[in-house]
Amino acid sequence: AQSVTQLDSQVPVFEEAPVELRCNYSSSVSVYLFWYVQYPNQGLQLLLKYLSGSTLVKGINGFEAEFNKSQTSFHLRKPSVHISDTAEYFCAVSRNQAGTALIFGKGTTLSVSS
Amino acid sequence: DAGVTQSPTHLIKTRGQHVTLRCSPISGHKSVSWYQQVLGQGPQFIFQYYEKEERGRGNFPDRFSARQFPNYSSELNVNALLLGDSALYLCASSLDRVSYNEQFFGPGTRLTVL
Numbered sequence: 001a002q003s004v005t006q007l008d009s010q011v012p013v014f015e016e017a018p019v020e021l022r023c024n025y026s027s028s029v030s031v032y033l034f035w036y037v038q039y040p041n042q043g044l045q046l047l048l049k050y051l052s053g054s055t056l057v058k059g060i061n062g063f064e065a066e067f068n069k070s071q072t073s074f075h076l077r078k079p080s081v082h083i084s085d086t087a088e089y090f091c092a093v094s095r096n097q098a099g100t101a102l103i104f105g106k107g108t109t110l111s112v113s114s
Numbered sequence: 115d116a117g118v119t120q121s122p123t124h125l126i127k128t129r130g131q132h133v134t135l136r137c138s139p140i141s142g143h144k145s146v147s148w149y150q151q152v153l154g155q156g157p158q159f160i161f162q163y164y165e166k167e168e169r170g171r172g173n174f175p176d177r178f179s180a181r182q183f184p185n186y187s188s189e190l191n192v193n194a195l196l197l198g199d200s201a202l203y204l205c206a207s208s209l210d211r212v213s214y215n216e217q218f219f220g221p222g223t224r225l226t227v228l
Contacts, residue, residue, distance in 0.1 A: 004156075036219075041221070042221055043118070043204055043219035043220050043221045043222055044157070044204065044206075044219040045219070046216050046217075046218075049216070090156050090157070092156075100170070101147065101159035101162060101170055101172060102147075102149075102157070102159065102217065103159070104156030104157050104158070105156050106154075106155055106156050107154075107155070107156050
């Protein structure tokens with residue numbers, strides 16, 4: 001079975017500071033990895049995904065993530081955050097098979113203040 | 115193009131009642147998945163439907179059921195509601211059941227069980 005651990009439940013940062021949201025996963029088979037963002041009272045929006053190839057993945061809104069197979073990690077980073085980045089961020093994993101569901105972590109609340 | 119739509123947006127029920135939640139996928143998408151998001155947690159997979167057949171089921175009791183219609187819209191039914199069923203129910207659509215395809219999430223239905 002797969003599982004996802006988001007190591008920080010809350011991350012407070014100041015505007016224009018860099019941020020890293022940490023995600024570790026557990027799986028005995030090959031997986032795909034995703035980061036989603038959820039703004040208040042909205043559904044989830046895909047930020048980026050890792051399927052194969054380059055371990056550095058670039059997504060929307062200036063976010064990027066690095067897949068590290070040896071450390072089973074997929075940390076999300078942004079060099080300079082904005083107030084508008086305040087949201088809940090979810091790391092998710094799925095097996096690379098047809099019909100496989102997304103397994104989500106518990107989420108990290110990113111709070112950006114001025 | 116319209117995104118994934120869900121109805122109703124909010125719902126209040128009492129214990130023991132049943133509820134039906136509805137989802138319309140993005141035009142051209144044939145797969146619909148349902149997730150339950152309890153406050154403070156990440157979404158948990160309930161069902162996936164593709165071409166009107168159940169293709170995956172999460173660890174939920176038989177009180178939960180779903181179906182997909184010929185136009186690919188879907189309903190989630192929950193019988194004998196419990197207080198613990200209070201959650202945000204998210205619907206996600208994707209082109210097909212291949213796990214690397216992006217799942218597009220709707221805004222959710224907030225269910226409160228009193």
